[in-house]
Amino acid sequence: MTIRGLSSWQTALADLSLILFAVVAASYREESEEAEPASPDQAVEIALGQPMAVFRPVGDADLARWLTLQDMGEGEVATVVVRHLPGEATGATREAAELVQQIEAGGHQARLMVEPSSFPETLVVIAHDRHSEREAVAGT
Template identity: 35%
Template sequence: MSVRAGHGWQTSLADLSLILFIVTAATVSRQPQVPALPSRAAAAPSPQTEPLSVYVAAPDAPPLADWLREQAADPRQQLTITAHYGSDAGAQARALAQATRLLAQAGAQGQAARMVVEPGEGPVRAVLAYDAPRVGESGE
């Protein structure tokens, strides 16, 4: 009987590779199925990006309509109006009223906007950014 010494390590390596493949395949086959994500446009608003331009509704600020006319029109941009409210009684209603007033001014300029009213401090802000959801965008 003749033994060829040059092929022993290659056979062992091939056997180990085959074992590793079988163990990996068995592990992957037992993974739970993750459900497909729904379309991003249907599930949630697009993520917010860096602002291009910010309007702060200060007492001496020009009307939002004037500020919007000065901005370059781009269908990829989204106007987001954010109002903050404190813990005192009626603060949330006042913040909502301020944001609604700016939303009406934006609508008069033909600009659709999303509105966010959240706890916190600070004036009402309007931000233009490339946040507009793309048609047919999906999260899959």
Template identity: 30%
Template sequence: MIVRAGTGWQYALADLSLILFLVTASALAQASSAPKAPPPAPPPAPIAAAFTTEPVAVWSAGEGAPPLSQWLAQVAADPRLEVQIIVRFADKKRDVAMAQAVQLVTEGGPRASAARILVEPGERSGASVSLNYASEAFAVPASGPAASLARVSLAR
């Protein structure tokens, strides 16, 4: 038997390494040229998360509750307090909830006319009105031409 130089296991290992390199490079080239799906959009944050302050007082319609306008006149004397109306609806009754929110604004009188309104689906239907301290950045001036502009920016 004649053994030739250069036919050992080192050459077989080098050949297998080269094959593995070519297969990996080919797979990476195909993966990078394939169209990539856009990353999934993050779930929307609940709208109620926009209300970052704790309520100072909460009103809800019920037996023995004062009328909304009377309650607002008694409790909401501080001009820094912001009126927030939250109406939840179930069973796809969004239109009824919207009408209820408008009715609460009307019942609340002038203090509720600049209220922040939130209508959202929920497990149970219901409405509540809360008073929260507004951020200093959004404080509404008492009078002057900037007062109407500030009210508009608060309503957004």
């Protein structure tokens, strides 16, 4: 009796691995040398992480009460996003700073993002996107 059949699966797996490597290497070779710059929308998406809760301060909405209902856990950050019309950055920054102050008064970490836009908008986004300093250094 030969034990030849037991090692044949290893040869097949090695062949498939080599084929996969060749396909991936060929696809990298065909890519252009210059990478396309990331769009600002992609940068905002990356900065915010995956939103878990969104607050829009409209009417009698109470940010402090909303934050207590969210039960923010480890690694979750409240990001204040204020979009303003061109030339209205001062007022937008003042409004954003007030929201950050409310968040920090509640004992939570806050991040601030103020940007020009074709329509004004204010919101607070809670996302799980805070990483330890060790992870941030390792990722760079």
